[in-house]
Amino acid sequence: MKKSVLLGACSAVAYLVLAQSAAAQQSQAAANPQTPPASVDAGALPSNSDAAEEAKARENAAEEQADRGEQVTLEEEDTAPASKSGVAAEGTILVTGSRLRGGDQTSRLTVIDAKEIRDRGVTTVEELIRTLPQNVATIGAITNNRSKGPLTSTTGNSGSRVVSDVGALGVSAANLGGVGAGNTLILVNGRRIAGAAGVEQGYVNLNGIPLSAIERVEISTGGQSAIYGADAMGGVINFILKKDYVGTTISASRRETSSGARDTRVSLYTGRAWGSGNVAATVEYGRSEPIVNAKTGYVTNNYSSYYGGNSQFDRRSFNSGIQPGVALQPAVFDPRTGQQISPQIGLTVPAGFTGAPTQANLIQVSPTSARDYVPEFAGSKTSTVSATLNFEQKITDRLRIFATGLYTWARNSQPNAAFGGFSVSLAPGQYYNPFPAFTFGSSAYGSTVYYYPGSEIAAGELVPGDVRNTSKSWTATAGVGYNFGRFADLQIVYTKSKTSTEGTGTQVRSLVSYQKTVTNGVTTYPCYNFQLANNRIPLNRRPAFQAAFDAQCAALTSKDPNVAFNPWKSSSAGGGAGIDTFLYPYVVDDLGSSLDNVEGRLTGTAIKLPAGEISYAFGAEFSRSGLKNTVVSNAAGPDPSSERYAFFGEVNLPVLGKEYTLPLVRRLIFNMALRRDVTSSVGAIGTVNRVPVDQGGEIIYGKNSFGRTTPSWGVLWSPTNTIDVRAKFTRGFKAPPATQLYSVQGTQQTTTAISGDPLYTCTTDCSRIANGTRTYNVPSVIAPNPDLLPETSRQQVYSVSWQPTGFLSGLSMAVTYNRNKIRNQFASTRELFYYLPAIEVLKLPLFYPRDPVTNKITSFNNTRFNIVGSNYESLAYEVSYLFSTSFGTFQPKVTYIDNIVAETIGVTSDQVIDQRGRILGVDKYKVVGSVQWNLDRVSTNVYVYHTPSYLNDYESAYAAGVQLNPEWIKRVKPLTTVDLSVSWAATDWFNVQLAGRNVLKAAAPLAIVDRLPYDTARYNVEGRSVMLSTRLTF
Known part of the structure; x- marks a missing residue:
């Protein structure tokens, strides 16, 4: 059907053009044959463009004007x-x-x-x-x-x-x-x-x-x-x-x-x-x-009305923080849908409150109190600064050299959008934490508070950072050519090209979470960061990252009011650790690409056809x-x-x-x-x-x-x-x-869980059985x-x-x-699930090989x-x-x-x-x-x-x-x-x-x-x- 569309279009054009062309050729039969328009210089304009x-159409029009005795204007x-x-x-x-x-x-x-x-x-x-x-x-x-x-x-x-x-x-x-x-x-x-x-x-x-x-x-x-x-x-x-x-x-x-x-x-x-x-x-x-966002129409993050009142698209979230900070009440379970629903009801302290709050000091605030954060600028x-250079020089009538340079x-x-607010997880017993452990969930050891450092920014204590870089790109090409006449021309050309980008980005963010650790039967929850623990931080960023993590760990766990961070303050003078504790260079990049290319080519003409x-x-x-x-x-x-x-x-x-x-x-x-x-x-x-x-x-x-x-x-x-x-x-x-x-x-392995395997039912080797679904663990390899x-x-x-x-x-x-x-x-492997149900993905041996006897998956091949x-x-x-x-x-x-x-x-x-x-x-x-x-x-x-x-x-x-x-x-x-x-x-x-x-x-x-x-x-x-x-x- 697609080809028929093309054929139909081509047929329509052909019908018109053949009829017109035939009439034009008949009228010229008694005259001299039509002279083709002057060719376009290929160096200035490709003739196949x-x-x-x-x-050519302009030249045709000019010839027609001239035939009518009109002034030609091109x-x-x-x-x-x-x-x-x-x-x-x-x-x-x-x-x-x-x-x-x-x-x-x-x-x-x-x-x-x-x-x-x-x-x-x-x-x-x-x-x-x-x-x-x-x-x-x-x-x-x-x-x-x-x-x-x-x-x-x-x-x-x-x-x-x-x-x-x-x-x-x-x-x-x-x-x-x-x-x-x-x-x-x-x-x-x-x-x-x-x-x-x-x-x-x-x-x-x-x-x-x-x-x-x-x-x-x-x-x-x-x-x-x-x-x-x-x-x-x-x-x-x-x-x-x-x-x-x-x-x-x-x-x-x-x-x-x-x-x-x-x-x-x-x-x-x-x-x-x-x-x-x-x-x-x-x-x-x-x-x-x-661009100034307010001048483009971007003035709110509340799009719920566009989606039929769906509150999921009201992106005025407490996650952007307010001042004083706000903690969100735990999500509730909806038995009709089986989903956890967050009521987005916040707990905060009255404006102007000072010191360490107790739960009795807290007041409820509705989502209408959430800050509607829109960055001032976009882009x-x-x-x-850019420069180019083109050079060409004939050495003899046949030998020439040429060069081109490009530099930018x-x-x-x-601005870094992360300055819209951030969250901290206060450890139980931290001086400014009014909540005991696991108040906000069975797995939430710390208490999450969302905070916006508005007063610190206004006081100049925190200058909103930005992402910035300096990029350079340059290309140099040099070549030599030798013309053997119209039958052959030889060129040897070398190109060297490089691009580089260096820059940093600063961010206000907490790096600290807590991980359950059991030592000699004693359970503790020390400060934890996945990237640090798994050596995911590049060496050039690790010292600054580690220093920020250590300082934040102290601020989020300390019982000392001068060391602990206070997210409940209404002004920068509310006590506790300074906001700069959470300011760190989250990215330091040195990127580059390079190309070296050498080419030799011989071009020319050979046999002359009619x-x-x-x-x-x-x-x-x-x-x-x-x-x-x-x-x-x-x-x-x-x-x-x-x-x-x-x-x-x-x-x-x-x-x-x-x-x-x-x-x-x-x-x-x-x-x-x-x-x-x-x-x-x-x-x-x-x-x-x-x-x-x-x-x-x-x-x-x-x-x-x-x-x-x-x-x-x-x-x-x-x-x-x-x-x-x-x-x-x-x-x-x-x-x-x-x-x-x-x-x-x-060559490294981790562990992943296999749930609902359609070809194998675990028994004593199950790691979990919940709601009728059996789960077992297997090695995961790259x-x-x-x-x-x-x-x-x-x-x-x-x-x-x-x-x-x-x-x-x-x-x-x-x-x-x-x-x-x-x-x-x-x-x-993530794209497998775009096309196949999870139960079918588990049947693919390339990713989930199986024991030939038991039919149990032996590993997950992330390939x-x-x-x-x-x-x-x-x-x-x-x-x-x-x-x-x-x-x-x-x-x-x-x-x-x-x-x-x-x-x-x-x-x-x-x-x-x-x-x-x-x-x-x-x-x-x-x-x-x-x-x-x-x-x-x-x-x-x-x-x-x-x-x-x-x-x-x-x-x-x-x-x-x-x-x-x-x-x-x-x-x-x-x-x-x-x-x-x-x-x-x-x-x-x-x-x-x-x-x-x-x-x-x-x-x-x-x-x-x-x-x-x-x-x-x-x-x-x-x-x-x-x-x-x-x-x-x-």
């Missing part, structure tokens, strides 16, 4: 011409998705040039990518703080976070088609760069690329693994930096928003050229201020990637690294050219590519004698290697001079990352999976494009069908495994039309993306979860429309972005293939925003632009995500913004 198709790019450099950079032309000189004509690109970037009114690469209808903004800005998301999900078998708050701050990534940021490859000048600091998935941080340095962006939504290797299964975004420029341009911009956020940027772009070479450089400084305060420094900070020369490219590359992340090192061993070598080849076969006049065959080109990748990695598989690493255990290392050959083949067929039909077939693969393969705990397979993909892309002549000159239409099947996706995978299908419709009037030229354009399929398949092929139209998935469709109007020196652009309605199932979860709590799923209203920019070229050297985003100030549709009332992945919470920018060129 949407931009080239629109340029839009001109407002950058200095590249020809001023006087250097022919043959062999260094960059075309995404191919290493051939002229690119791969069988695949179609989307291109956004520097002028269109400015027309969109964006100031960062993150903002630019968010405007693409193909992108799903799962990583970036405020979205990184979600409790469900790529950066807050877990990694490895241990279930630790991917990165800390420090590492997540200031990170943004692209996600084409919703297949995942790790499957979207980011290139700069056609080459890989290091991924975001410490992020194992390897995706590039978009905030490390300065927007002012970009000449154009090329986007391929087709898989490109046969060209670039792994990580390109979902598509490629290639940022081409500015070069070949003579002169200097200074730009400055200031943006104000309705949410209180501000952005200021200043940049300089300069270039020089001489007879045999050129150099170009950019420098940019930026500073941005965070980070950021300062950035950024400082980010944002339609042109066969072009080829082949070569080899070697790369080494490194990662610095405490979380990953704790799981897979210290600073894991991987190596990859590859051999590749590509050939272009022009069978027929446009000068041919065969019926329905004017041009026929075939493209074939093949790549062989071998990836190897080394990591920990356990320790000698099972001694933990932090206790001096010696790590045992293992090695894994994965190899795969990935092909691609494509065809371009032009039935007429105005119609292009393309088909591309690609395969890809991705080796498992370190945390999927290795574990420092691989087990390797020798059968873990690499992820693979198969992608098909079909497109039809049409740029007619005659009375429809200026029109450009295209339809593209994209199908991507990803198989053998990596999964953890990674492969699920079936994911399917994605989409149709993209693109239409633009350029026409001229006495009021100037106009060009409306519409892009419509129809996401037909986006689904994840579990352990078996019948376990399908549809991700379309859901808050954590892709939208069912996206629409982006624009109109450009050029009149003399004024260019006006209007952009319209439409997001359809979708389901907010963020609060719901999957279990056993069923989505729980369907009553919590809410439909979110659609959203349409309008952007407007007006640019005026006052003189040949001075330009002024006024740009507004969301100029109609469309409000965010209500969508509850954690504590936020809107979906930051789909709505820009900056609200309405106005930016004034100027450019001076000399």
Whole structure:
């Protein structure tokens, strides 16, 4: 049925275009054959791109105007011409998705040039990518703080976070088609760069690329693994930096928003050229201020009315603390539901109370007394400095050298939400504790009190801390090229790239709980911290963590009124230990990623066919990637690294050219590519004698290697001079990352409980029998999976494009069908329960091996495994039309993306979860429309972005293939925003632009995500913004 949709769309286009084309050709029969439009310089604009198709449409329109005797007005790019450099950079032309000189004509690109970037009114690469209808903004800005998301999900078998708050701050990534940021490859000048600091998935941080340095962006939504290797299964975004420029341009911009956020940027772009070479450089400084929550509509945490009065969604919780502190009465058992229900009735002391309270001093308070904590700001305060350098020099007529550099420094900070309040557990007998042991539950030795240090903050005794980091990223590429003539060009290129993030976060929090200990028949409850007891604290954080724990233990157990902490005080002068006892650096991170890559390639032309020369490219590359992340090192061993070598080849076969006049065959080109990748990695598989690493255990290392050959083949067929039909077939693969393969705990064992085993009934070996359910204990081990397979993909892309002549000159239409099947996706044991009932999971021998005689489970193997995978299908419709009037030229354009399929398949092929139209998935469709109007020196652009309605199932979860709590799923209203920019070229050297985003100030549709009332992945919470920018060129 999906293919029939494509065939129907293609048939409709073909019907129109063939009829129009036939009429046009008949009218030209007596005249000279049609002359193809001048080719677009591949160095400035790839000829297989949407931009080239629109340029061709503009030329067709100009020819039609000229035939009618009208004045021809074509839009001109407002950058200095590249020809001023006087250097022919043959062999260094960059075309995404191919290493051939002229690119791969069988695949179609989307291109956004520097002028269109400015027309969109964006100031960062993150903002630019968010405007693409193909992108799903799962990583970036405020979205990184979600409790469900790529950066807050877990990694490895241990279930630790991917990165800390420090590492997540200031990170943004692209996600084409919703297949995942790790499957979207980011290139700069056609080459890989290091991924975001410490992020194992390897995706590039978009905030490390300065927007002012970009000449154009090329986007391929087709898989490109046969060209670039792994990580390109979902598509490629290639940022081409500015070069070949003579002169200097200074730009400055200031943006104000309705949410209180501000952005200021200043940049300089300069270039020089001489007879045999050129150099170009950019420098940019930026500073941005965070959003004020109150100005966005986030003013309360009470969403119960939205959920039919369900008090669970009234997140004005006593857990945020009040002053004086509050203890919650024990939960009560509801026999109707079998659930423990917390009445949320608090016990506190009257305001102004001093000293140590007794239970007689306590008063009850209702939930209406809970503090409705909303942080003042959202997002980070950021300062950035970026620079780029492009250099090229001819040594002889054949020998040349070239180099590119990219550097970005950024400082980010944002308030720590933990300063919203905290809880302490007072030990029985502590000076300020009025409760005996186990007052609040049979397992609650201490008495929990929730406290907000408002008076301490007001008095300046406690300065609310923040999470802050300093990140650096740099890439240096150098190469040498030798031109053997038009038949061959040799390049050897070396790239070194590094990213790093260092930072800290301070927090007010209690580290102390109590653990029952029996020694010689005597039961005690000493202070306890799980992370300290199990050596989970990194060495660089342990001294500060231990010191904070010791001080807090004294404050929560002491009978001395000066040492004990008093959570019942109404002011900072209420006595007891100071609030700084609970202030400590909860995270200190030093993250990094690195990439070293060397490539040799030979490109050129070979045999000349009737339609042109066969072009080829082949070569080899070697790369080494490194990662610095405490979380990953704790799981897979210290600073894991991987190596990859590859051999590749590509050939272009022009069978027929446009000068041919065969019926329905004017041009026929075939493209074939093949790549062989071998990836190897080394990591920990356990320790000698099972001694933990932090206790001096010696790590045992293992090695894994994965190899795969990935092909691609494509065809371009032009039935007429105005119609292009393309088909591309690609395969890809991705080796498992370190945390999927290795574990420092691989030889260590713990204990886990097996309840309700359907295949074995315990008797004397039961550890517990309750309500008819029998439970027994077995060892739990971090087990390797020798059968873990690499992820693979198969992608098909079909497109039809049409740029007619005659009375429809200026029109450009295209339809593209994209199908991507990803198989053998990596999964953890937690995901088993998404698809299967717990009773069925216990029957899987990979995770629960059994004694062949008794059928009793012998262990729980906590191992990674492969699920079936994911399917994605989409149709993209693109239409633009350029026409001229006495009021100037106009060009409306519409892009419509129809996401037909986006689904994840579990352990078996019948376990399908549809991700379309859901808050954590892709939208069912996206629409982006624009109109450009050029009149003399004024260019006006209007952009319209439409997001359809979708389901907010963020609060719901999957279990056993069923989505729980369907009553919590809410439909979110659609959203349409309008952007407007007006640019005026006052003189040949001075330009002024006024740009507004969301100029109609469309409000965010209500969508509850954690504590936020809107979906930051789909709505820009900056609200309405106005930016004034100027450019001076000399």
